[in-house]
Amino acid sequence: MRTGHFQETTGQLIALTDSPAVIGWTGVLIAGLLAAPLVVGNYELTLMVTVLIAVVGAVGLNLLTGTTGLISLGQAGFLAVGAYGNAVLMVDYGWPVWLSLPAGGVVSALISLLVGIPSLRLKGLYLAITTLAFSFIVSHVILYAEPITHGPNGIFVNGAKILGVNVQKGPALYYLTLFVAVCVVLMVLNMQRTRLGRGWLAIRDHDIAARAMGIDLTRYKLLAFVVSSFIVGIAGGLLSLQIRFINIDVFGLILSIEALAIIILGGMGSVAGAIMGAVFLTLLPEAIRIAFNLILTPGSAFYSTYVYEIRGVAYGAVIVAFLRFKPDGLIGLWRDARKYWSNWPLAY
Amino acid sequence: MSFLKLDGVTKTFGGLTAVNAVDLTVEKGQIYSLIGPNGAGKTTLFNLISSIFPVSAGRITFDGQDITRTPTHAMAGLGMARTFQNLAVFKHETVVNNILVGLHSSLRTDLFSAAIFWGRARREEIRARERAEEIIEFLEIEDLRDLPVGTLSYGQQKRVELGRALAVDPKLLLLDEMVSGMNQEEREEIGRFVLDLKEELGMTVFMVEHDMGIVMDISDRVCVMHHGSKIAEGTPAEVSADPVVIEAYLGSRSRAA
Ligand SMILES: Nc1ncnc2c1ncn2[C@@H]1O[C@H](COP(=O)(O)OP(=O)(O)O)[C@@H](O)[C@H]1O
Ligand SMILES: [Mg+2]
Numbered sequence: 001m002r003t004g005h006f007q008e009t010t011g012q013l014i015a016l017t018d019s020p021a022v023i024g025w026t027g028v029l030i031a032g033l034l035a036a037p038l039v040v041g042n043y044e045l046t047l048m049v050t051v052l053i054a055v056v057g058a059v060g061l062n063l064l065t066g067t068t069g070l071i072s073l074g075q076a077g078f079l080a081v082g083a084y085g086n087a088v089l090m091v092d093y094g095w096p097v098w099l100s101l102p103a104g105g106v107v108s109a110l111i112s113l114l115v116g117i118p119s120l121r122l123k124g125l126y127l128a129i130t131t132l133a134f135s136f137i138v139s140h141v142i143l144y145a146e147p148i149t150h151g152p153n154g155i156f157v158n159g160a161k162i163l164g165v166n167v168q169k170g171p172a173l174y175y176l177t178l179f180v181a182v183c184v185v186l187m188v189l190n191m192q193r194t195r196l197g198r199g200w201l202a203i204r205d206h207d208i209a210a211r212a213m214g215i216d217l218t219r220y221k222l223l224a225f226v227v228s229s230f231i232v233g234i235a236g237g238l239l240s241l242q243i244r245f246i247n248i249d250v251f252g253l254i255l256s257i258e259a260l261a262i263i264i265l266g267g268m269g270s271v272a273g274a275i276m277g278a279v280f281l282t283l284l285p286e287a288i289r290i291a292f293n294l295i296l297t298p299g300s301a302f303y304s305t306y307v308y309e310i311r312g313v314a315y316g317a318v319i320v321a322f323l324r325f326k327p328d329g330l331i332g333l334w335r336d337a338r339k340y341w342s343n344w345p346l347a348y
Numbered sequence: 349m350s351f352l353k354l355d356g357v358t359k360t361f362g363g364l365t366a367v368n369a370v371d372l373t374v375e376k377g378q379i380y381s382l383i384g385p386n387g388a389g390k391t392t393l394f395n396l397i398s399s400i401f402p403v404s405a406g407r408i409t410f411d412g413q414d415i416t417r418t419p420t421h422a423m424a425g426l427g428m429a430r431t432f433q434n435l436a437v438f439k440h441e442t443v444v445n446n447i448l449v450g451l452h453s454s455l456r457t458d459l460f461s462a463a464i465f466w467g468r469a470r471r472e473e474i475r476a477r478e479r480a481e482e483i484i485e486f487l488e489i490e491d492l493r494d495l496p497v498g499t500l501s502y503g504q505q506k507r508v509e510l511g512r513a514l515a516v517d518p519k520l521l522l523l524d525e526m527v528s529g530m531n532q533e534e535r536e537e538i539g540r541f542v543l544d545l546k547e548e549l550g551m552t553v554f555m556v557e558h559d560m561g562i563v564m565d566i567s568d569r570v571c572v573m574h575h576g577s578k579i580a581e582g583t584p585a586e587v588s589a590d591p592v593v594i595e596a597y598l599g600s601r602s603r604a605a
Binding site for chain 2: 010011013014187190191193194195196197198199201202204205206208209210211212213214215216217223227269
């Protein structure tokens with residue numbers, strides 16, 4: 001049985017973690033992630049980039065929906081704005097990618113005010129519908145603002161270089177995405193342990209009490225929108241670098257739903273949960289593909305014919321199962337497991 | 349100069365006048381109690397003072413400042429904190445985090461320093477955490493520190509809510525039915541805390557309370573509301589001997605029976 005330990009200074013109390021084990025395992029994880037390109041093949045590396053982009057997007061959405069309690073079905077819209085922001089600035093205006101990528105985030109953050117300000121008084125389902133409508137509007141604007149967005153033709157995103165290295169493929173893309181993901185995670189973890197993060201959580205749990213404690217609802221809700229969309233916009237920019245061709249079809253409703261599914265699955269409000277959810281849901285189709293390949297006779301076209309249907313059913317089943325049996329998500333499972341081991345061999 | 353002053357404060361909800369032209373004055377350092385039958389308008393009056401609702405008419409001044417139109421979130425910064433009749437804790441958050449929210453308006457961290465969490469933001473968080481620990485010690489809830497508030501007993505949650513209000517470092521503390529739902533022992537402890545606040549910190553406490561034991565024991569002044577209007581005010585002894593008050597209480601009780 002592990003015993004509790006006690007902190008000596010308040011500095012230790014407010015640290016991100018006080019446990020040597022957590023620091024140790026995080027170190028191992030980071031080392032593993034850094035070494036990955038040396039070990040895994042191209043296909044796996046591409047998959048890892050996809051996972052990391054999902055992590056960035058999920059951590060961003062989680063800030064708005066999980067932490068602040070503002071349900072958004074507009075994730076695809078913010079991803080699109082970030083992706084187009086990055087693509088247009090980089091391709092048509094020749095900005096270097098290290099500038100166009102954050103600039104895409106800034107554009108997304110500014111645009112979020114357009115949906116944030118009018119929906120300040122909305123909550124729950126009403127806000128979900130409003131943000132959904134927002135993402136449709138984004139699609140339309142992109143489609144019709146042809147002089148800027150190339151409309152239905154889409155944009156080829158090529159030639160992103162940092163220090164002369166092409167960062168749109170292989171290890172370079174992977175390291176760029178990893179760097180962004182780590183920065184975003186650290187930033188959000190930090191915000192969550194200051195008055196900002198507590199303000200957001202307070203709004204989610206009890207907005208009247210939050211106001212009585214001095215939290216300006218307007219300001220904090222808009223701040224949550226801005227920070228969240230900045231992060232999601234950057235995820236969109238990374239996506240545009242990875243897939244190298246964007247048009248509005250990339251940013252369909254299904255993307256918003258998947259994003260919400262990720263944070264529900266991971267456990268609302270927790271950064272670690274959002275990460276776990278992103279990893280799990282991004283790899284789920286992969287696991288299904290492998291499973292089908294094992295079951296089906298070689299050469300069967302069943303999986304490739306019904307790939308979208310199979311995925312849809314699997315997503316649905318997983319989400320329903322979690323909502324029914326483990327509403328606090330993967331992070332809840334993780335906490336239970338940890339409690340079990342640290343108390344072992346006692347039951348509680 | 350009176351500390352908290354209400355002039356003709358009125359609140360109507362549609363056709364219903366929940367608070368009707370109430371005048372009252374709370375002096376600095378007092379424990380001032382507001383009593384009255386259910387539905388008398390006590391909670392509504394608190395909601396007007398803390399600016400949760402705008403007044404329909406009247407004027408409220410606090411510490412020499414007109415606060416009639418001040419937004420709710422500015423109240424904490426002016427030195428006013430409150431608890432709610434029905435628990436209004438952040439139930440998914442730990443006890444420490446609930447109390448830290450009370451410190452919100454005394455902290456300055458902005459977006460960028462929060463994201464970096466270095467230098468000023470870090471120092472500020474350390475100070476905040478130390479202050480939160482002091483409050484936790486004062487309220488004797490050290491063991492609950494890291495538990496989500498939603499998992500605590502009703503009495504414990506009330507105590508956390510009190511702690512959160514104290515974290516505001518208020519000059520005026522509004523307590524709405526603090527001890528309802530508590531057992532006798534818990535009630536006496538809360539009574540003792542409130543007296544400590546007045547005597548050791550010189551805090552002004554304005555409380556809505558149904559527990560006549562506590563009201564009579566610790567109040568400096570008592571105000572009685574009935575059907576939205578103030579019907580009596582005075583020392584505990586004066587009020588409890590007032591025939592108008594007795595009639596209001598007995599009248600409402602016989603109607604309820
Ligand atoms: N938000 C509201 N909307 C409409 N009526 C309200 C509202 N809040 C309180 N009331 C009404 O105002 C009256 C006074 O209520 P309240 O202030 O809660 O009484 P007390 O706290 O003295 O029991 C009641 O008739 C109540 O129904
Ligand atoms: Mg009441």
